[in-house]
Amino acid sequence: DTEVTQTPKHLVMGMTNKKSLKCEQHMGHRAMYWYKQKAKKPPELMFVYSYEKLSINESVPSRFSPECPNSSLLNLHLHALQPEDSALYLCASSQVVRGDSRDEQYFGPGTRLTVT
Amino acid sequence: DQQVKQNSPSLSVQEGRISILNCDYTNSMFDYFLWYKKYPAEGPTFLISISSIKDKNEDGRFTVFLNKSAKHLSLHIVPSQPGDSAVYFCAASGNQFYFGTGTSLTVIP
Numbered sequence: 001d002t003e004v005t006q007t008p009k010h011l012v013m014g015m016t017n018k019k020s021l022k023c024e025q026h027m028g029h030r031a032m033y034w035y036k037q038k039a040k041k042p043p044e045l046m047f048v049y050s051y052e053k054l055s056i057n058e059s060v061p062s063r064f065s066p067e068c069p070n071s072s073l074l075n076l077h078l079h080a081l082q083p084e085d086s087a088l089y090l091c092a093s094s095q096v097v098r099g100d101s102r103d104e105q106y107f108g109p110g111t112r113l114t115v116t
Numbered sequence: 117d118q119q120v121k122q123n124s125p126s127l128s129v130q131e132g133r134i135s136i137l138n139c140d141y142t143n144s145m146f147d148y149f150l151w152y153k154k155y156p157a158e159g160p161t162f163l164i165s166i167s168s169i170k171d172k173n174e175d176g177r178f179t180v181f182l183n184k185s186a187k188h189l190s191l192h193i194v195p196s197q198p199g200d201s202a203v204y205f206c207a208a209s210g211n212q213f214y215f216g217t218g219t220s221l222t223v224i225p
Contacts, residue, residue: 105213
């Protein structure tokens with residue numbers, strides 16, 4: 001199983017809503033990532049979890065709150081988002097995060113988020 | 117500051133011909149490079165990678181070349197097929213993953 005799954009596929013939310021994005025992998029990977037991708041741009045790293053601990057936060061606003069309940073699951077909690085947060089949110093996993101992050105990352109299909 | 121750049125936003129190639137996608141980077145500390153393929157509304161799919169100790173890696177129709185002195189890598193697809201039409205991102209690994217800006221490849225039947 002080399003699959004990373006993400007739910008939901010699409011999400012429309014208002015600026016006062018609270019919602020969560022979910023990501024799951026069963027490859028035994030110990031590193032998981034959240035990326036944000038705007039149209040025609042490369043994915044931008046948001047968070048990295050290594051062995052269920054947050055290791056990198058790329059100065060992401062606090063309205064995005066990641067959570068890693070166990071080694072297979074990664075959540076992204078959303079609250080009070082802005083319309084400019086509308087994007088494709090990608091989850092990825094890799095075997096392990098070492099100092100040089102050389103492991104291939106496997107990506108999920110993404111959640112298309114629209115904030116109205 | 118974009119540390120990994122793909123200067124061609126788009127490329128069109130006839131089916132059966134070679135597709136060459138280019139990528140330049142600025143950080144000499146990168147030591148691992150990858151290519152991803154992305155279809156619309158899907159996550160990137162890993163294609164092929166190369167370590168900085170090599171200058172070529174081949175996997176079927178895909179070959180990646182690395183020129184460290186020029187800080188340049190390229191992806192060759194031969195023969196190109198219509199199903200190869202997608203956006204291709206190069207990525208470089210240092211203490212983080214850095215994606216290039218992407219090249220949209222269209223293979224014309």
